[in-house]
Amino acid sequence: MALTPSDETAHLEASAVGQRRATPWLLLLALPILFFLSLPLLALFLRSPLHQLATNLVRPEVVQAVQLSLTTGALSTLVTLGFGTPLAYLLARHRFRGRALMDTLIDLPMILPPAVAGLALLITFGRRGLLGAYLDDLGVSIAFTPAAVVMAQVFVASPFYIKSAISGFGSVDRDLEQAAAIDGANAWRILQHITIPLAWPALLGGIVMTWARALGEFGATIIFAGNFPGRTQTMPLAIYIGLELDLTIALTLSTIMLSISFLVLFVVKRVLHQRVTNRWQ
Amino acid sequence: MLKLCGYLLIIITISLLLVSCAPVSAPSTQTDENAGTTTLVVFAAASLTNVFDEIGATFRTAHPGVEIVYNFAGSNQLATQIAEGAPADLFASANEAQMAVALESGRIHADAERTFAHNRLVVVLPTDNPAGLIGLDDLRQPGLKIVLAAADVPVGQYALGFLDRAEADSSLGAGYKEAVLANVVSYETNVRAVLSKVVLGEADAGIVYTSDAAVQSDQLQQIVIPDALNAIASYPIAPLADSQQTELAQQFVDFVLGPDGQTVLAAYGFAPTSGEEQ
Numbered sequence: 001m002a003l004t005p006s007d008e009t010a011h012l013e014a015s016a017v018g019q020r021r022a023t024p025w026l027l028l029l030a031l032p033i034l035f036f037l038s039l040p041l042l043a044l045f046l047r048s049p050l051h052q053l054a055t056n057l058v059r060p061e062v063v064q065a066v067q068l069s070l071t072t073g074a075l076s077t078l079v080t081l082g083f084g085t086p087l088a089y090l091l092a093r094h095r096f097r098g099r100a101l102m103d104t105l106i107d108l109p110m111i112l113p114p115a116v117a118g119l120a121l122l123i124t125f126g127r128r129g130l131l132g133a134y135l136d137d138l139g140v141s142i143a144f145t146p147a148a149v150v151m152a153q154v155f156v157a158s159p160f161y162i163k164s165a166i167s168g169f170g171s172v173d174r175d176l177e178q179a180a181a182i183d184g185a186n187a188w189r190i191l192q193h194i195t196i197p198l199a200w201p202a203l204l205g206g207i208v209m210t211w212a213r214a215l216g217e218f219g220a221t222i223i224f225a226g227n228f229p230g231r232t233q234t235m236p237l238a239i240y241i242g243l244e245l246d247l248t249i250a251l252t253l254s255t256i257m258l259s260i261s262f263l264v265l266f267v268v269k270r271v272l273h274q275r276v277t278n279r280w281q
Numbered sequence: 282m283l284k285l286c287g288y289l290l291i292i293i294t295i296s297l298l299l300v301s302c303a304p305v306s307a308p309s310t311q312t313d314e315n316a317g318t319t320t321l322v323v324f325a326a327a328s329l330t331n332v333f334d335e336i337g338a339t340f341r342t343a344h345p346g347v348e349i350v351y352n353f354a355g356s357n358q359l360a361t362q363i364a365e366g367a368p369a370d371l372f373a374s375a376n377e378a379q380m381a382v383a384l385e386s387g388r389i390h391a392d393a394e395r396t397f398a399h400n401r402l403v404v405v406l407p408t409d410n411p412a413g414l415i416g417l418d419d420l421r422q423p424g425l426k427i428v429l430a431a432a433d434v435p436v437g438q439y440a441l442g443f444l445d446r447a448e449a450d451s452s453l454g455a456g457y458k459e460a461v462l463a464n465v466v467s468y469e470t471n472v473r474a475v476l477s478k479v480v481l482g483e484a485d486a487g488i489v490y491t492s493d494a495a496v497q498s499d500q501l502q503q504i505v506i507p508d509a510l511n512a513i514a515s516y517p518i519a520p521l522a523d524s525q526q527t528e529l530a531q532q533f534v535d536f537v538l539g540p541d542g543q544t545v546l547a548a549y550g551f552a553p554t555s556g557e558e559q
Contacts, residue, residue, distance in 0.1 A: 128482040143483050144426065144466035226467025226478070227431065240470060241431055247361065 041258060048251040056252035064230040065238035066256060069215055072146060072234060076153035076214040077207060080161050085203075088165030103166075110159045114219025117155055121224040125151065148225035149232050153214035160213055161206035168202025169195065201272050208268045212261050320348045321529055322368060326356040326375035326516070327471040328400065328436065328490050332549040333373070339545065340536050347529065355434045355471040356380075363388055363521070370524040371533060373397070373516060375472075376435035380517040393519045397537045399552035400490045400514040402436070402443055404504035405479050412485035417504060418453060420486060421460035428475050428484040431468040436475075439512035440488040446510045453510075476501075490514065495550030516551075 242250030430437035
């Protein structure tokens with residue numbers, strides 16, 4: 001079997017086993033930032049007693065926000081997968097004029113303040129917007145709807161998947177694909193059986209990052225989709241409103257978001273790790 | 282790996298202990314001795330953004346060496362921040378309820394509180410009035426896009442009060458509140474967000490303060506809400522008891538209540554006040 005990039009990763013990891021033991025002074029250097037990152041999260045849990053969590057969990061505004069966030073987050077991820085994969089493949093496999101420009105454009109939504117993204121979406125797809133004005137003539141209105149929530153999330157979160165998928169596709173050994181082609185596999189089968197499985201860790205990592213970013217989207221959503229319970233009020237919006245209305249709701253939703261995100265990220269990381277380890281064995 | 286976790290746990294526990302033993306100190310202001318400037322931190326309702334900027338500029342000409350730092354946000358956010366210990370010297374709220382939250386935290390003394398301005402509600406429309414609205418009754422037309430502030434933002438609370446009074450009023454009548462609320466597409470987090478959505482033409486109508494409408498009057502049409510139905514918002518102001526600049530903070534309060542401050546407030550669409558105690 002040819003040495004694939006992921007085998008290399010596994011090999012590197014294996015050789016690193018000898019250095020696994022953390023030296024105390026390195027640990028000491030690493031601690032401040034770890035502490036800084038984890039203490040506020042811990043504080044959230046400490047300030048939300050369990051009984052309060054239980055009573056708030058069944059409140060309609062909390063249930064609505066959780067449902068809406070999970071649905072829109074899943075939809076945004078699917079949309080990103082559907083439209084982002086071809087773009088990522090194109091950028092990973094082809095060199096053409098304007099490629100660098102496209103690549104940079106994809107970076108922009110990641111570094112743009114989300115409020116700017118929301119305003120940009122509003123003046124594009126709002127009813128007075130660049131495209132929205134025409135849509136409005138057709139009777140299609142996007143702003144203030146769940147569709148606007150999904151669009152805001154895709155705008156802000158899809159680059160995470162696309163970037164990851166570009167490097168994933170780029171790292172697949174072309175010789176393997178060519179060997180399969182010589183053996184008579186058509187393009188679709190090569191993609192299905194070789195390219196995607198080999199790029200899978202990067203794809204999955206990207207999917208999870210996009211999903212997590214979509215789940216946490218706030219700034220673009222509140223400007224483009226507004227805030228309406230059950231329609232456009234996702235968890236981050238409900239948390240923000242809850243800060244004013246009822247701090248315990250904000251705390252409950254924050255702990256729910258943290259728990260869901262942590263669980264998903266952790267599980268995916270474990271799965272990825274196992275895949276790499278299994279292939280190496 | 283286990284050993285690593287053990288190390289981590291021990292160090293985190295020790296750090297936690299250290300943190301919990303550390304004396305709590307929240308310096309509310311800093312005086313930069315070298316530059317000779319004093320900083321006054323003012324927490325003010327979002328609807329005060331423009332007027333306080335101008336009042337602050339006038340105040341500074343009378344008090345050279347004073348630097349004013351504003352935190353403009355929804356009064357409710359500000360009250361939460363104050364209750365959670367945010368460093369501030371002054372709090373100007375858009376309603377009594379949020380000042381009460383700050384009072385409850387113990388960081389403001391009730392006898393220090395003064396009403397410095399009044400405000401009223403007005404219905405705002407985009408300049409081209411896409412829905413062709415003429416009177417208050419038109420707000421019940423099905424299919425409108427109306428934007429209000431969330432009920433926990435003072436202006437949102439006042440808007441609901443207006444709808445209640447309209448409901449009870451013979452000229453608008455039963456079902457008015459429900460019909461208007463059915464048209465609401467978004468409950469914004471502060472009054473300026475309501476205004477932006479209307480100015481951008483994304484909403485057919487919104488309810489804001491007359492003072493906010495005054496800021497962008499050239500980009501809006503307005504429908505007046507009669508006094509009988511209108512809500513008169515009172516703006517309370519108070520220095521924080523734990524401020525390092527109590528004297529300066531009190532001077533700022535006096536300035537806002539005095540003729541200079543009241544003139545600026547009037548220019549920005551606020552109704553004057555006699556500065557009554559709460």
